[in-house]
Structure formats: structure tokens, C-alpha cells
Amino acid sequence: MSEADTPVFRRCRFQRGPALGDLVELPAVLREFRAGTCDPKRDFCAAPERGGRFIGSAPAEGPRGRSTSRSLPAMHRSRLVGVVFDTPAAQVGLEVDFWSKALGTPTYSPPGEEQFTALIGAVPDLFTVVQAVGDDAPRYHVDIETDDLAAEVARLTALGAESLTRWKDAFTMRSPGGHVLCVVPVHSDPETFARTAHAWP
Structure with a gap:
């Protein structure tokens, strides 16, 4: 042939x-x-x-x-990729210091996105991040990474989630119980994503 x-x-x-x-x-x-x-x-x-x-x-x-x-x-694939500590900007330094010492992890802020501070290796296969927010309501949210943003947002919407806002390629949603989550592009390394992501029709 x-x-x-x-x-x-x-x-x-x-x-x-x-x-x-x-x-x-x-x-x-x-x-x-x-x-x-x-x-x-x-x-x-x-x-x-x-x-x-x-x-x-x-x-x-x-x-x-x-x-x-x-x-x-x-099909598309998605997985829980991160837990984010949303923290009032004035308290971020204290929050990062607390969680770094509590979990015994080093920290890292990516250049140009200093509002995010990662707690390196806090949870295997997940990103754990302290994020500075512009309000005074400390809270948590989770990130779901996917290889098809539109398909994952549609899937979660069909399950009862509500779309709220978009920042760059991150879609903020609210679960039926009122919890905030973000749908983001794949951030983890290919091996981790391939090993742990779910496939959805």
C-alpha cells in the first residue's frame, strides 16, 4: 500500500x-x-x-x-484540578504565610499574575492556591480543568450549574447549592491529566 x-x-x-x-x-x-x-x-x-x-x-x-x-x-475530558482560597487582598500575606506553614509547602506566584500564590505540593495532583479577591468575603472555590471549555460548561449547566462571569479562559459558575467553581483549560501536565481525567460523551 x-x-x-x-x-x-x-x-x-x-x-x-x-x-x-x-x-x-x-x-x-x-x-x-x-x-x-x-x-x-x-x-x-x-x-x-x-x-x-x-x-x-x-x-x-x-x-x-x-x-x-x-x-x-x-467526547471531552475533565477533572478537578485545584482548590482555591479566595482571600481579601489586604489579608493575602497572612493567609499565604499561614497555609504555607500549616501544610509545610513552599509558595510561588507566577509573573504577571501576582494575585495567585500556589502552595506547591500541598495536595498530590491538585493545585492549591491562595487568590487575592477584591471583596471582604473569604471563601473557597474549586477549579475544573478540561480539554473542551464549551462542552464542559454545557455539561455542568445541564447538571444545574449557573454561569456567572468569564475572565480570560476561565468560566466562573455556581453549583445548585450555591458554591462557586471555575472551568479552566488544562493546567496539569499531560500525564496527570491523561491518568485522572474523566471522559464525557
């Missing part, structure tokens, strides 16, 4: 997940595959999900044994 006859999906290779031998997708490349712009020379593409379900398209045998493209249901 010539290069031209070989389906793109056949030329793309998979990455094996570290947990149960699952095959997991690489989100950025998956978007390229859905758009039909997967580069076969780079050898990346979509991959099967847990339980034998697939993302994107998979090859199927056509007439005379030739492979054809068969579309299968698209």
Missing part, C-alpha cells in the same frame, strides 16, 4: 497511558484531527478512551479490505 493509500489514522501513533494500559488522546492534536489537519509526518492523532470508546474517527474496513473513515461520537 502506498503512502497516499494509507489512511491518516493508520499513520498516526498512540500514546499509552500509565494507569491501566489505556490509550489516551493528546488534546491539542485531537483538535487538529477533528479539523482534518493532523500531520501524519508528526505521527500523532486521536486515541481510544476507557471502555473501548473512541474519540474522533477510526478506520473501518471498506470494499476489498481497503480502510475507510468511520465517524464515532466525540
